[in-house]
Amino acid sequence: MIPPVQATPRRHATAARRDIRRDREHGMVAGVCAGLGNRLGVDPLLLRIVFAATTLASGVGLVAYVLAWILLPADHAEGGSAARGLAQGWGRRGTVEVALGVGFLLLAVLLAFRALGLPFSDVLIWPLVLVAAGGALIWHRSASGEADPIAEALPRVKLSATASAVLRPAAGESRPAVISRIGIGVTLVIAAAIVFLHFSGALAAATDVALAALVVAIAFGVIFAPWIVRLATSLSAERAERIRSQERAEVAAHLHDSVLQTLALVQKRAGDPRAVAALARRQERELRTWLSGAPAVADGERRLAAALEAAAQEIEERHGVAVDVVAVGDAPLDRDGEALIAAAREAMLNAAKFGGGGAVAVYAEAGDARLQVFVRDRGAGFDPASVPADRRGVRESIVGRMERHGGRATINASPGGGTEVELVLERAPS
């Protein structure tokens, strides 16, 4: 699969020389003529005339065209061989393209047979073509294979899964798309049946049969309706039960991983109250996050409340001080927002270190105009005029950081009343 590096250019060159690829960009239908023209150095128009002429004469041209369509890879396809091209073609091509292709292929084959003198009548040909096209629509798996990266990566899997996945939407295919695809397919097949009956003169008889069948169906419906309804209800009840037991299994798995684990640790470290308290806090926080249904790790985007919660957890674990976060509203974090979080983290750290060991209260409010974070401890408090040197350093990292990002930080301290750091970030009007 992976050739030696030095051989790559040569292989590339031969591949380019040998391969005929459909040129879909310049093609009229599927790019067969354009691609052939490119390869042979002939005007595609000439080839088109040849195909058209042979099609009109005997149908052979059409057969050849459709075969070429299926066997030749499109210009942006990777593989060179016909089989690979076919496999990829299945994955890449749109449903309608495939349905048309199958229909045309069959038409061409039938026309060719007739040209060779085999007795085929129109009564058979058109219905068969319609059935083939409709069937291809119903049985084909994906309408959006071209846009589906998984399908691109696994063309073979897709091909083998084609039959089994008739009614299941493929990855990337929306439900309405599936319904309309199948609807059109079914319509085509029914149309084929009607055309056949009409041509064979059996339509009137078929109407009678259909009527009789309808009457019988209604009669059976009335007779079996209660049973069918009960079956449906019991099926849905069964399904609900299955979902419930799945949920139960999930909860059990989570409890095993987290709570039981923590309880075991608590028993082991029963002699160390600080460690036990820290374990309990950590487990509590984790369980709350899980219960609230919020993802532990947001997909890419960091948000204010979650980021504060994470910072609080970190401080709590490192310093063994409870940090309670109350957030009103939420907002995504930009660079300034991250600075706010960093400053809030410093403030929590400060409060945990110097707050006298009591709980630290963090309050965040995300309004339209600004983000506010308050970090409060219940320490002895201090006189802002006589701040210890190490504390002033922390203050600089809070106040300075906020000012650099267009915000401000205020430290309210009163003797006996604890210390509160207020961080404000005005939000740019969006």
Place this chain on the structure above:
Amino acid sequence: MSAMPRVVLVDDHELFRAGVRAELDGLVDVVADAATVAEAVAAIAEFEPDVVLLDVHMPDGGGLEVIRRLRAGATGTAPVRSRFLALSVSDAAEDVIAVIRAGARGYVTKTISGAELADAVRRVHGGDAVFSPRLAGFVLDAFAGSTAVAPATDRDAELDALTPREREVLQHIARGYMYKEIALRLGISAKTVEAHVSAVLRKLQLSSRHELSRWAAERRMLDDGAGA
């Protein structure tokens, strides 16, 4: 200060009841405790305590059910005059809001210290509301974007919004301030702070604001589901 408030303690965890009893010993008078809704209703009817400490989550319906049954007069007596203080490990907004709307005068989490709990009981006994920081956060969330600019003439509109002062008081509670400290910071009396909190509690219980109704409805739905 009058005599110690008489308290009935309702919680389905015996260990927790014992812990709270020990913590409150000498601070309030725990006259009875109960482990189920039925026991609670009977004990409250019998002792008519000043304050009921009520666990929100219990297997047979929890605090909400206790309040509902006493309201409905299941005991055959007149509705009790006891006040309810909800006590729970739950932080879910719908639990908190639902129990407040059912009639509880406050909500504290179970991690609260004994002294703080006793203080909260005394305050509820005195007719005030008790808001934990988290409850204050929920209320601010529920009333977000609805500051009453002028004293509203319409009663419903007044119930659906917080005044700037009420908002300020709630923000301070959420920031971890005690009532006394809030009074100092805002330059008002502690009584005024309490009046603001009581006004917020009233709005919380009576407002038809969409968020509040939704939370209560969700909670009721869960209860019905569990009861069926």
